[in-house]
Amino acid sequence: EAGVTQFPSHSVIEKGQTVTLRCDPISGHDNLYWYRRVMGKEIKFLLHFVKESKQDESGMPNNRFLAERTGGTYSTLKVQPAELEDSGVYFCASSPGTPPFSYHENIQYFGAGTRLSVL
Amino acid sequence: LAKTTQPISMDSYEGQEVNITCSHNNIATNDYITWYQQFPSQGPRFIIQGYKTKVTNEVASLFIPADRKSSTLSLPRVSLSDTAVYYCLVGDAWPPGANNLFFGTGTRLTVIP
Numbered sequence: 001e002a003g004v005t006q007f008p009s010h011s012v013i014e015k016g017q018t019v020t021l022r023c024d025p026i027s028g029h030d031n032l033y034w035y036r037r038v039m040g041k042e043i044k045f046l047l048h049f050v051k052e053s054k055q056d057e058s059g060m061p062n063n064r065f066l067a068e069r070t071g072g073t074y075s076t077l078k079v080q081p082a083e084l085e086d087s088g089v090y091f092c093a094s095s096p097g098t099p100p101f102s103y104h105e106n107i108q109y110f111g112a113g114t115r116l117s118v119l
Numbered sequence: 120l121a122k123t124t125q126p127i128s129m130d131s132y133e134g135q136e137v138n139i140t141c142s143h144n145n146i147a148t149n150d151y152i153t154w155y156q157q158f159p160s161q162g163p164r165f166i167i168q169g170y171k172t173k174v175t176n177e178v179a180s181l182f183i184p185a186d187r188k189s190s191t192l193s194l195p196r197v198s199l200s201d202t203a204v205y206y207c208l209v210g211d212a213w214p215p216g217a218n219n220l221f222f223g224t225g226t227r228l229t230v231i232p
Contacts, residue, residue, distance in 0.1 A: 004162070033215070035222075043163070043206075043222040048215055056216040091162045100213035103151035103168065110162025 002026070004111035006092050012117045018080040021114045025074070025094030032075050033095070033108060034067060038088035049075060050099055082118045089113040122146075122218075123207045128227040137194045139226050141207030144188045149211045152183060152190045157204045157225070166205075167192065194228075202230045 005024045013019050025032045034046040046065070047057035051072035060067070064083070069075040079086055091113045097105030124142040131137045143152070151170045155163035167174055167181045169190070174181040180193040194201055205226045210219025 031215075033220070035220075042224060045215075045217045045220045056214060059217045093162065103153075103170070103212040106212045106215060107153075107165045107168065108163075110164065112161050 004092055004094050004109050006111035006114050008114060010115045013082055014119050015084055016081045019082055019116060021077045021090050023075045023092030023111060026109055029094035029096050031095040031097060032069060033093040034077055035091040036088050084118050087116055087118045089115050122209050122221055123223050125207055125226045127224060130229045130231055131197055132231050133198055134196050137197050137228060139192045139205055140189055142189050143209040146187050146209055150209050153208045154192050155206045163206060197230045199230050199232065203228060
């Protein structure tokens with residue numbers, strides 16, 4: 001079974017440009033999460049999709065970030081325009097379980113991340 | 120508000136048992152405890168999860184005392200490949216979100232030959 005895959009693994013862009021990150025969750029997982037770690041800080045939650053709907057986007061830093069999950073399959077996270085402080089590693093995770101799930105249904109499987117460098 | 124406290128780093132020799140303790144004094148009734156492991160250039164990987172007493176799987180054991188205000192991840196006979204950052208998360212399953220999915224600084228375990 002394929003795990004969570006993220007593309008690209010590394011992206012280098014200039015300030016002001018647009019970047020789109022993609023995440024393919026484990027097949028059949030309705031829950032998809034985005035996280036990021038910036039400048040050696042802690043991994044922080046960004047948002048949670050249940051199928052194609054945004055369940056919680058309280059962690060999104062500002063309106064330059066747009067996450068979508070068309071058809072409830074893969075997800076994209078677009079940063080437009082990118083700023084220097086957006087540099088970091090963006091992780092995607094998925095989990096099984098139908099809301100409201102119990103704890104053993106919320107084990108999250110993470111991708112390797114996309115390292116974003118904004119110059 | 121940080122919900123967990125872990126040592127920043129630990130060193131251990133190969134073949135030893137390693138115990139990493141996480142404090143979570145304000146754990147709520149519905150909260151469960153989950154440990155993740157992260158290698159460099161990889162995403163976190165689930166290790167073990169529990170609510171109370173002891174849980175064991177093929178990788179580790181998790182000890183949770185009756186008051187649940189702390190938990191201890193036990194790695195038997197560590198090897199060099201166990202060098203990683205270990206995160207303790209405490210939270211309710213639903214709804215997930217920033218409060219329940221707080222990774223903190225983790226514990227950097229270095230296994231020495």
